[in-house]
Amino acid sequence: MSESMGVKTLIIDGQEVSARSGQTILEVARENDIKIPTLCHIEGLGAVGACRLCLVEVKGTSKLFPSCVANIHEGMEVLTDTERLRKHRRVILELLFAERNHICSVCVSNGHCELQALAQEQGVTHISLPYRNPALAVDASHERFTVDHNRCILCTRCVRVCAEIEGAHVWDVMGRGIDSIVITDLHDEWGASSCTRCGKCVQVCPTGALFDKSKIGSDHPKYPDFLPYLNLMREAQ
Amino acid sequence: MTIEELEQVAKSVCQENEKYDFEVNVCMDLACMSQGADRLREALEKAAGASDKHVLVRRTGCMGPCSSGPLVRVDPEETLYHHVNAGHAEAIVASLGGAPVPELQCDLNDHFDRQVRVVLENAGHIDPEKIDDYIARDGYKALLTALTEMTPSGVIHRITESGLRGRGGGGYPTGLKWGTVAKAGGELKYVVCNGDEGDPGAFMDRSVMEGDPHRVIEGMAIAAYAVGASKGFIYVRAEYPVAVSRLTTALRDTRRRGLLGSGICNTPFNFDVEIRLGAGAFVCGEETALLASIEGRRGAPxxxxxxxxxSGLWGKPTLINNVETFANIAPIVRNGGKWFANMGSERSKGTKVFALTGKIANTGLVEVPMGIKLREIIEVIGGGVPDGHTFKAVQTGGPSGGCIPAEMLDLGVSYDALMAVGSIMGSGGMIVMDDTSCMVNVARFFVEFxxxxxxxxxxxxxxxxxxxxxxxxRICEGSGTMEDLDxxxxxxxxxxxxxxxxxxxxxxxxxLSTLKYFKNEYIEHIVHKRCPAGVCNMEAHASEVSKEVLA
Structure with a gap:
């Protein structure tokens, strides 16, 4: 009976939960107050499964599954917080901190940065990997906003919000591998680009990479919660 | 075109060939071409025209031992000449019917005798730009047989029975993949051929596409019939211009013959193929990235x-297989699944084409049955390590693979056996290393890639x-520590x-594989600051240390 109605039951961290067929592990976990760390994922945008922080273990296979894109199935047993996962999450966060120049004390997002919060939560107390210290540019050509590539973690939330929600597709990724950066238009200055100045990219940016110029040097909390509401209102129409 | 018409074409090609007493086949693969095979062919044609013998000079695909190129094979005697240049043309033509030219003759019997040629069966025997040559060697017979005598599920059954596994590296059972796409719903489906061969030192797919392009197209058409697709794409890297041009010619000729297009062989089956060029990204060999690239998006998985x-191309069910996988299809359909399953090992059937490179005598392309010992490939077929050096390791599977040490040379080559020792089959690159190769440096090279x-x-x-x-x-430069290793x-x-x-x-x-088998080399670099093979330059670091001491 439950099968035909598309309702599935599964176990997450020992807790029996029910879910609708087609839901992701992350959705079901969050509905049941089970916390899985995420960075590239944000409610309201398409999932890309890129940051790999939301990986979970599924009993019966040694493979790890990105919970933001992996669908649930009947009877699966999910573990979200094992020593193996915690170790990988710490290494991934360390990789991010060593990749560019994340200096919290002088960052506009200090205190309300998703990367910083995750690092504290996952117990990253120091970085054992060599810092790469790349020389990256800051583009302050836009009249309202600035992009500081030194703080960018390439989560592509800005790319997705601009394409999927604003419909402008000003942001995209240029280059490959460690040399990838986010760009506006065809690598034009942000100020000279076709940007609609809506500011959605700034609000969804998890770090201090995109920020509002009027907030330089002061606290710059971000409010990404508009996304689910916006989607809800659009669907209602 | 019907089977009768196909046989007619084959017959007329044979009749045409019988007019000649001798066939002089010139390898026109990229390696031989770069050493002047095109000038050689012109000279041979000129010499043949000037003599009173009936000689057919034919350009062919890769014959295999690329390091001995340019290669010429004279039939019916099957005399193989190596390192031939345009200056030798007259001597070769003059020798026809008599004793071979001694200084050009090469003895590669060991090299060829141990090989089993399925994918490369036509290599060296047909002109890749002549569809009739391919038809004369049973080309397109499998397609027409499948269309007229077999059901799509019958074709899939035959492929499943053969035990063929994906030749791109993953080794996923081909029949199972076809079955999944066939069962997927929807009117529109695609067949994609992955020709984005990017592993350093691998050139199997290039040689197949350059030497026998019709074989790939026929395999794709049979696949399309089996899974119910009507449109195909061949994704070739733009760095393979010869492959692209030969595939383009092949597609044009195939359409002209009515073997692609609508209503193929008077059946309701429609299928056509387009070529898409890769822009030089290795990651586009990964299937989801490749599909994104075909759709015109950034090549990211x-x-x-x-x-x-x-859900593949534009969200439609898509069958994606490697060049070599498609190249195996026609012979399997023609000869039956059991014939194919009789070759190879328990769980890896058929043959595999390998590109032998590195410190080995016979650099080039070989095709061997699965299960053959690595030792046989390297020491017998490959002719061993040259110049008195000793073998150290063989790297299989390209940048995704591992290094296999000398102790494990008696390993039978199969997907599972290679996986078990920390390497992979990959697409078939085999890089041989000798005592002059530093394993830390090799690991660094692949990681950099x-x-x-x-x-x-x-x-x-x-x-x-x-x-x-x-x-x-750091380790290669002499500044690494044991903590770095951890x-x-x-x-x-x-x-x-x-x-x-x-x-x-x-x-x-x-x-991981070099650490497993050659950890001592890492330790030498880190603790004793010396590179056993003498490859890594550690002087820069050593002089810095001595400066510190002096200060």
Missing amino acids: KPRPPYPAV CMTESCGKCIPCRAGTAQMFTLLS LLVSLCNTIKETSLCGLGMTAPNPV
């Missing part, structure tokens, strides 16, 4: 599921490969387990 078999070819989407691969490269560079191992573990696609998941393999 997507998490699977959904698999392309369910993965670092520059990472798409940058997921963190472990993007930042992790860069960190691996930094740590390996860090490297921990990093490898995370990258392997958490990366999004195969590129990242396998990027640590060269490091």
Whole structure:
């Protein structure tokens, strides 16, 4: 009976939960107050499964599954917080901190940065990997906003919000591998680009990479919660 | 075109060939071409025209031993000449019907006798730009037989029975994949051929596409019939211009003959193929990235599921196979699944084409039955390590593979056996290394390759490969510590387990396998600051240390 109605039951961290067929592990976990760390994922945008922080273990296979894109199935047993996962999450966060120049004390997002919060939560107390210290540019050509590539973690939330929600597709990724950066238009200055100045990219940016110029040097909390509401209102129409 | 018409074409080609007493086949593969095979062919044609003998000079695809090129084979005597240049043309033509030219003759019997040629059966025997040559060697017979005498499920059954596994590296059972795409719903389906061969030292797919392009097209058409697709794409890297031009010619001729297009062989089956060029990204060999590239988007992988078999090109069910996989299809349909399953080992059937490179005498292309010992490939077929050096390791599977040491040379080549020793089958590159190769430096080379070819989407691969490269560079330069080594191992573990696609998941393999079998070399670099093979330059670091001491 439950099968035909598309309702599935599964176990997450020992807790029996029910879910609708087609839901992701992350959705079901969050509905049941089970916390899985995420960075590239944000409610309201398409999932890309890129940051790999939301990986979970599924009993019966040694493979790890990105919970933001992996669908649930009947009877699966999910573990979200094992020593193996915690170790990988710490290494991934360390990789991010060593990749560019994340200096919290002088960052506009200090205190309300998703990367910083995750690092504290996952117990990253120091970085054992060599810092790469790349020389990256800051583009302050836009009249309202600035992009500081030194703080960018390439989560592509800005790319997705601009394409999927604003419909402008000003942001995209240029280059490959460690040399990838986010760009506006065809690598034009942000100020000279076709940007609609809506500011959605700034609000969804998890770090201090995109920020509002009027907030330089002061606290710059971000409010990404508009996304689910916006989607809800659009669907209602 | 019907089977009768096909046989008619084959017959007329044979009749035409019978007019000649001798066939002089000139290898016109890229390696031979770069050494003047085109001038050689012109000279041979001129010499043949001037003599009163009836000689057919034919350009062919890769004959195999590329290091001996340009190669010429004279039939019916099957005399093989190596290192031929245009100046030898007259001597060769003059020798026809008499004793062969001694100084050009080469003895590669050991090299050829141990090989079993299925994929390369036409290599060296047909002109890749002549569809009739292919038809004369049973070309397109399998397609027409499938269309007129077999049901799509019958074709899939035959492929399943053959035990063929994907030749791109993953080794996924081909019949199972076809069955999944066939069962997927929807009117529109696609067949995609992955010709984005990017492993350093691998050139199997290039040689197949250049030497026998129709074989790939026929395989794709049979696949399309089996899964119910009407449109195909061949994704070739733009660095293979000869392959692209020969495929383009082949597609044009196939359409002219009515073997592609609508209502093929008077059946309701429609199928056509387009070529798409890759822009030089290694990661586009990964199937989801390849599909994104065909769609015109950035070549970055997507998490699977959904698999392309369910949601591929433009969201439609898509069958994607490697060049060599498609090249195996026609012979399987023609000769039956059991014939194919009789070759090879328990769980790896058929043959595999390998590109032998590195420190080996007979560099080039070989096709061997699965299960053959590595030792036989390297020492007998490959002719061993030249110049009195000793064999150290063989690297299989490209940047995703591992290094296999001399102690394991008696390993039978199969998907599972290679996986068990920390390497992979991969697409078939085989790089042989001798005592002049530093294994730490080799690992660094492959990690650097993965670092520059990472798409940058997921963190472990993007930042992790860069960190691996930094740590390996430190070790190679003499500034590495034992802590760096521990860090490297921990990093490898995370990258392997958490990366999004195969590129990242396998990027640590060269490091892990060299660490497993050649850890002493790492220790030598770190503790004693010396490179046993004498490859790494550690002087820069040593002089810095001495300066510090002096200060």
